[in-house]
Amino acid sequence: MKNFFKRLRSTVFKKTNFKAFFFFLFFSVLIWVLVQFSKNYRQVISINVEYIDIPKDKIVKKKNDAFEVRMNDNGFNIAWFSFLKPTVKVVLDDLPIQGNDLIYNIEKDKLELQQQLDIDIDELTFLQDTLAIPFVQKKVKKIPIKSRIEVNFAPGYSSNEELVIKPDSIQVSGASTEIDSLKYIYTEKLKLTNVKNDLNGKVSLDTLDQKNITFYRNQVSYSLKVEKFTEGRAEVPIEVINAPPNINLSIFPRQAVVIYVVSLENYKQLNKNGFRVICDYSEVSGNQTFLIPELVEKPKEVTSSRLNINKVQFVIKK
Numbered sequence: 001m002k003n004f005f006k007r008l009r010s011t012v013f014k015k016t017n018f019k020a021f022f023f024f025l026f027f028s029v030l031i032w033v034l035v036q037f038s039k040n041y042r043q044v045i046s047i048n049v050e051y052i053d054i055p056k057d058k059i060v061k062k063k064n065d066a067f068e069v070r071m072n073d074n075g076f077n078i079a080w081f082s083f084l085k086p087t088v089k090v091v092l093d094d095l096p097i098q099g100n101d102l103i104y105n106i107e108k109d110k111l112e113l114q115q116q117l118d119i120d121i122d123e124l125t126f127l128q129d130t131l132a133i134p135f136v137q138k139k140v141k142k143i144p145i146k147s148r149i150e151v152n153f154a155p156g157y158s159s160n161e162e163l164v165i166k167p168d169s170i171q172v173s174g175a176s177t178e179i180d181s182l183k184y185i186y187t188e189k190l191k192l193t194n195v196k197n198d199l200n201g202k203v204s205l206d207t208l209d210q211k212n213i214t215f216y217r218n219q220v221s222y223s224l225k226v227e228k229f230t231e232g233r234a235e236v237p238i239e240v241i242n243a244p245p246n247i248n249l250s251i252f253p254r255q256a257v258v259i260y261v262v263s264l265e266n267y268k269q270l271n272k273n274g275f276r277v278i279c280d281y282s283e284v285s286g287n288q289t290f291l292i293p294e295l296v297e298k299p300k301e302v303t304s305s306r307l308n309i310n311k312v313q314f315v316i317k318k
Helices: 002-015 018-038 075-084 110-117
Strands: 040-052 064-074 087-091 101-105 124-126 130-134 139-146 149-153 164-166 169-174 190-195 199-204 219-224 227-241 248-252 255-263 276-280 293-297 304-307 312-317
Touching: 064 130, 087 110, 190 199, 227 248, 293 304
Parallel strands: 040 087, 149 190, 227 276
Antiparallel strands: 040 064, 064 124, 101 130, 139 169, 164 219, 199 219, 227 255, 248 312, 255 304, 276 293
16 A cells, blocks of 8 residues: 555656646636736725825824725726825915814815826715814914124225114914014024125024924024225314313314314215213312213214224313
8 A cells, every 4th residue: 555655656756747737726826816906996996195285274183184985997907006005295375264173175186196106086886075184273473583683894905884684573373382483583503704795695594492483494694794994083172071161271282183084975075063072070080180081972874983092181270
């Protein structure tokens, strides 16, 4: 009996072509799968939703969602959508509000959804008409912007104006606990050197430490008119104030030289009578024999100025 089975096994397995057998088996299964998947089916599948463009004045904690559709298509497409789980993007900006929910109308935007899914709309049936997206209203307020732009001019250049930031304030939104303590926002640090020409540019706001606050813009513009400047000199009479009326006071020198910086554009028409230098006699103490000159007035076009002296000698004539 044992020898019989050995002979049977050796003769049967030698005559059987296993490669051909498995090829035809695989081919048959493949044909069956193709036939089955070529048929039309109706299947309910889930479509993932990603919310984008969330309104800046609202907090939407639910960043993702899903809705179901009934799909009438061949097995290949249904399998594709079932396994890959496609995602559509839904814009939340300007959606209507109902209570504490933003309402997205699926039926109204089904053409847009069809384009995102790249499928014929006739093959889809949406099983719900709308999506309700809960939100929390943020507090909104306007805060001023403070510049941290440092301007270093090239020799002979300066400006009569202040650096202009536009806009000078922005709207921010967030929870009351965050917003109430925020009084202003700085620009990022920016150092401009050897400046000779008018400045125009953009600078980002420093929002690194304000992660829970929404800024309605992240950049602002800056500008500054830059001019060629020159140095001038003007002799100005020294005026003594608060001197007692019953004394005869003589000072030396009687004039001070004001050294000033002004733009070339304003140099020729500068009114040098706009300078005023005084010495206050009431500040004299003890046996002091000098007065301190002070430049108290200057034309608005002058950016910087100084006196050539820091003491004025005086004597009282009897």
